[in-house]
Amino acid sequence: MKKLINRPADVVREMLEGIVALAPGLALLDTENVALRADLPAIADRPVALISGGGAGHEPAHAGYVGPGMLTAAVTGEVFTSPSVDAVLAAIRASAGPAGALLIVKNYTGDRLNFGLAGELAAIEGIPTELVVVADDVALSGLVPRERRRGIAGTVLVHKIAGAAAASGKNLKEVADIARSAASRLGTMGVALGSCIVPAAGKAGFTLGEDEIELGLGIHGEKGVERTKLLPADAIADRIIEQIVRDMKLAPGSSVALLVNGLGATPPMELAVVARCAVTALRSRGLRIERAWSGNFLTALEMPGCSISLLDLSEGDVALLDAETSATAWPRGGAVSGRINIVPAMRTAETEAPLGNAGSFDPQELRRIGLAVCDALEAAEPHLTELDSKAGDGDLGASMLRGAEAIRALPESAWINPANALVAMGNALRRAIAGSSGPFYAIALTRAGRHLGQSGRFSPEDFRAAFAIGIAAISEIGGAKPGDRTMLDALDPALRALEAADGKVSATEAWKQAASAAAEGARRTTDMIPKLGRASYLGERAIGTQDGGAAAVAIWMEALATSL
Template sequence: MKKLINRPADVVREMLEGIVALSPGLALLDSENVVIRADLPASAGRPVALISGGGAGHEPAHAGYVGPGMLTAAVTGEVFTSPSVDAVLAAIRATAGPAGALLIVKNYTGDRLNFGLAGELAAIEGIPTELVVVADDVALSGIVARERRRGIAGTVLVHKIAGAAAAEGKGLAEVADIARSAASRIGTMGVALGSCIVPAAGKAGFTLGEDEIELGLGIHGEKGVERVGLLPADAITDRIVNQLVRDMALEAGARVALLVNGLGATPPMELAIMTRRALATLQSRGIGIERAWSGNFLTAIEMPGCSISLLDMRPGDVERLDATTAATAWPRGGETTGFPHLIAAPASTDAEAPLGEAGHFDPRELRRLGLAVADALEAEEAHLTDLDSKAGDGDLGASMVRGAQAIRALPEGAWINPANAMVAIGNTLRRAIAGSSGPFYAIALTRAGRHLAQANRFSPDDFREALAIAIAAISEIGGARQGDRTMLDALYPALQTVQSLGDSVSPAQVWREAARAANDGARKTADMTAKLGRASYLGERARGTQDGGAAAVAIWMEALATSL
C-alpha cells in the first residue's frame, strides 16, 4: 500500500487539521473530529444549525461543505465508519442555539443510529433537533424498499438546499421539510472501474479484470449491484441516466439539476465526457437541465469511477442552489445551456494558390515519395510507441500514423512540385499531429518549401539550402542543439553529409548516404543525456533508449532514399 500518510490511526485527525489550517472560516473541536464554522454568533442569535457527516474517505465531504449557506458543522468518523454519538452530540452543543439543529445523514445504520441518538440526547438538554435521511441510490431499485436504499452523492444537493433555507431564517420544522422534500426527489447511481484501499486494511476491497466494471456501487469501497464488461463512456452514461429517469418517473418537460461526481481517482477529463453525454441524453428525452456540475463532491478515497445524481426540481430549488455560500467545496455557478456553445472557426489562411511552377515534376512521382514515407511511418508505429513510452509520453507512434494518414489525404494538386508539396505537408501535419512533432515538422517544411518556391529552380544547391533552412527552423523554435538528444541529432548528420558530398555523386546516392548518417545519429542518441523535451525530466534514466523523434527522422529519410 502506497499512501501519503503517517500512521493509519492518525489519518482523520491530521486530514482535518490540514483542512482547517487552510480555511480561516473554520474551526476544529479540540477533543472531537468535528469541524464547525468559526464565525458563529452568540447562541441566542444562531439560526438553525445544519449538521452532517459520516466516515472519512469521502472528501471534500463533509468538512468542505461547512460554511455560511451550507453546513454549520461536519462530524467525521474513522475511514468509512460512522462517527460516535459523543462526537455528534459535541457538534450539536457547539453550534446549535434555541433554533435547534437539523441532522442530515446518509441512509446507513451507523449514521442513523448515532446521529439519531445524539439528537435525542440533545433534546433532553433542551436543544430541539430533527433528523433527515437521504436514500438516493436508485441502483437498489427492485432490491430493497425506497426508504432502505443507501445514501450517496445526492446528499450534497440536500446540504445546499437546506443550508440556503436555514440562511433565509426559516425555523427548524420548515428547514427539515425542505430538506426531506429535496431528498425524496433525488436519485443517484454510480459506476466503478476499480476499488479503493482503506488505510487500516492496506488492500483493495475487491478486484476487477481489465475489461470489467461495477455498476450500482455505494461509497465505501464495496462491490456494485452488477459486474459487467467494460463499455464506452457514452454507453455507461446512458445506462445510468436511463435508470435514474425510469426510477424517478421523469417525463418530457421535467426540469432537473445534474451532479456528475468523481469517486476520487477519476480525472476531470473523464468526468467531462460523462457530463457531456448525460446532458445530451437528458435533452433527447425532453428533460431540461436547470443546473449542472461536474467534479469531486463525495468520493470513496481513490476509487476510479463516478456517480450521476438528478434532482427533480421544484419551485425554490434554483434559488437555493444559486444562493451564496462560503463553503469551500461548493463549486458555484451551475448554469448550463445543456449543449456546447459552438462558433465558427476563422477561415483558414493557408495559401490556396500553388507555390512555384509545375516545371518538369510529375505529381504522381512526388506523391509516390510521400506515400513511401507514410507507409514507413505506419509500419514502425509500434517501435516508435515503445521508444516514446520509455522516455516520453508514449504517443509518438500514434502521432506519426496520424501524420501518415494526413499525407495520404492530400489532394493531387498538392504535389505539383516539391515546394508546394512541402508546404502542403507542413500545413496538414500541423493539424494532424498533436504535441511538439506537428509544429516542428510544419515550420521546417513550410520554410523549406517557401525557399524552394522563391528560387523556383529546384537545383541540388536549392535543396541543400532548403534542408539547412528546415533544420535551422527546428532548432530556432525548439531551442535545441545537436547533442541535446532530439530529432536534430539525426538531422544534422544528414545535413553534414549532404553538404560534404555536394555534386560529387548522384543526388540519389547523396540521399542514401544522408539517410545512413541520420540512422547512425539516431542510434547514438541512446548514449546521450537529454537536455530538452520530456526525456530531459528523466535525466540519466533515459539513457539506453534511442530518442523517438530522431528514430522517426531516420525512418522517413530511409524511406525516401529507398524510393528515389
C-alpha cells in the same frame, strides 16, 4: 501502498486539522472529530443547525461543506466508518440551539443508527432534532426497495438546498420537509475504473482488468452491481443517464440539476468529457438542465471513476441552489447555456496558388510516397508513445498519428509537385499537432518547400539543399544543436550522409544511406544526456532510452527512402 500520511491511526484527525488550518471560518472540537462554524451566534440566537457526516475518505465531504448557507457542523469517523454516537452528540451540543438540528445522513446502517441515537439523546437534553436519510443510488433499483438504497454523491445537493433553507430562517420542520422532498427527487449512479486503498487495509478492495469497469458502485471501495468491458465515455454516461431517467420517471420537459462527481482519481479533463456526454444525453431526452456542476464533491479516496446525479427540480429549488454560501467546497455558479457555444475562429485565407513548376511530376506518385510515410508513423505510434513516456510527456506517438491523418486528408491538388506538397504538409501539421512537434515540422517543411518552389528545378542538389534549410530552421527556432539529444541527432547525420554521397551514388541510394545514418544517429541518443526539452529535466536518468523525436525521424526517413 504509497500514501502521503503519517500513521494510519492519525490520518483523520490530522486531515481535519489541515482543513481547519486553511479555513478561518472553521473550528475543530478538541475531543471529537467534528468541524463546525467558528462564527456561530449565541446559543439562543442560532437558526436550525444542519449536521451531516460519515466516514472519512469522501473529501471534500463533509467538512468542506461547513459554512454559512450549508452545514453547521460535520462529524467525521474513521475511513469509511460511521462516526460514534458520542461524536454526533458532541456536534449537536456544540452547534445547535433551541431551534434544533437537522441531521442529514446517507443510507448506511451505521450512519442511521449513530446519528439517530444521538438525535434521541439530544432531544432528551432539550434540543429538538429531525433525521433525513438520503438513498439516491438508482443502481440498486432492481435489487432493493428505494428506502434501502445507498446514499451517495447526490447527498451534497441536499446539503445545499437544506442549508439555504435553514439560513433563510425556516423552522426545523420546514427545513426537514424541504430536505426530504429533495432527497425523494434525487437519483445517482456511479462507475469505477479501479478500486481504492483504505490506509488501514493497505490493499485494494477489488481488482479490475485493464479493459474492465464496475457499474453501480457505492462510495466505500466496494464492487458495483455489474462488471463489464470498458466503454467509451459517451456510452457510459448515456447508460447511467438512461438508468437514472428511467428510475426517476423523468418525462420530456422536466427540469433537472446535474452533478458530475469525481470519485477521487479522475482528472478534471475526464470529468469534463463525462459532463459533455451527460448534457448531450439529457437534452436528447428532452430534459432541461437548469443547473450543473462538475468536480470532486464526494469521493472514495483515490478511486478512479465518477458518478452522475440528477435532481428533479421543484419550485424553489433553483433559488436555494443559487443562494450564497461560504462553504469552501461548494463551487458556486452552476448556470448552463442552452447549447454549447461554438463560434467560428477568425482565419486568413492561405494561398492556393501552386508553388514552383509542376513539371513532369505525377501527383499520385508523390502522394504514394507521402502515404508511405503516414503508414510508417501510424504503425510506430505505440513505440513512439512508449519512448516519450519514459523521457517526455508521452504525447509523441499521438502527435505523429494526428500528423499522419492530416497528411492523408490533403487534397490531390496538394501533390502537384514536391514544393507544393511540402508546404501543404507543413500547413497541415501546423494545424494538426500542438506542442513542439507541430511547429518544428511545419517550419522545416514550409521553408524547404518554398526553397524548392523558388528554384523550380527539383534536382537532387535542390532536394539536398531544401533538406539542409529545413534542418537549419528546426535548430534556429528550437535552439538545439547536434549532441543535445533531440531530433537533430537523427537529422544532422542524415544530411551529412547525403552530402558525402553527392555524385557517388544515385539519388535513391543517397537517400537510403541518409536513412541509415538517421537510424544510427537515433540509436546514439540512447547514451546521451538530454540538454533541451522535457527529457532534460531527467538528466542522467534519461540515459538508456532513445530520444522519441530522433526515433520518429528515423522512422519516416526509412519510409521515405524505401518508397522512392
